[in-house]
Amino acid sequence: MHEIGMTIVEWIIGLLVLGGALLGALSAFGLLRLPDVYTRSHAATKSTTLGVMSILLGAFLYFVAYDNYVSAKLLLGIVFVLITAPVAGHLIGRAAYKSGAPLSDRTVQDDLKHAPHTDTQLREHTDGQLPHERERQRE
């Protein structure tokens, strides 16, 4: 009974850690393959967040099962990554949009173009283009 339980726990830990590592690798491929900043940050934030969280959960279960040690630090780390990583992705994406990072060629619609409080005034003065977009066209 006890040995079967340990085997199951071993499998769960292994799957969590390997799955997390796989998700990290997937997000690295996403960073390489996707066309613009926004899709890349989409790949980088979501899958690494889940990957890191499942690796941490695997480590937590390992310490519980083998050392009888409940690590509050690892639980706190899981919650911390869950809160902060999406906010970091949001901030990077917003900073990229505000500084006028180009969208991919396949973009159909840009909802933020006429949104209030983005850069409407700046864009109006320059015929809907940010200064450096205009410079890029001039070149």
Next chain:
Amino acid sequence: MKTNDVILQSAAKLVVFVILTFSAYLFLSGHHEPGGGFIGGLMSAAALVLLALAYDLDTIRSVLPVNYRIVTATGLLLAILTGAGSFLFDRPFLSHAFDYFTLPLLGKTELATAVLFDLGVYLAVVGVTMTIILSIGEDR
């Protein structure tokens, strides 16, 4: 230009408490586990810097009206005084002592004078880091 930082500010409000709790944990656990005054102080300063990033320096100053130069001085004074305190017991400078006490909530606890020295290090690190960052951030 009017900025809209609701997401950053609400996340910072939550996260600052996690960071401050963890820095207090690091400070207190320095005797038996990795941690201590230095990284505890750096993490507290990091929490304050996160607040300064999410809001602005004036808000931080009104929330925490602390002169960080005085914090640094207090830390150094505390470290020197714990070192000099050993003279009272006819021991060389910086000899530390510890003993076991029975506290009301915690039970049998080991209290060491090294923690007071560590508190001095903690205050000095927080004070120096915040002085550097606030004085760099002011000149815009």
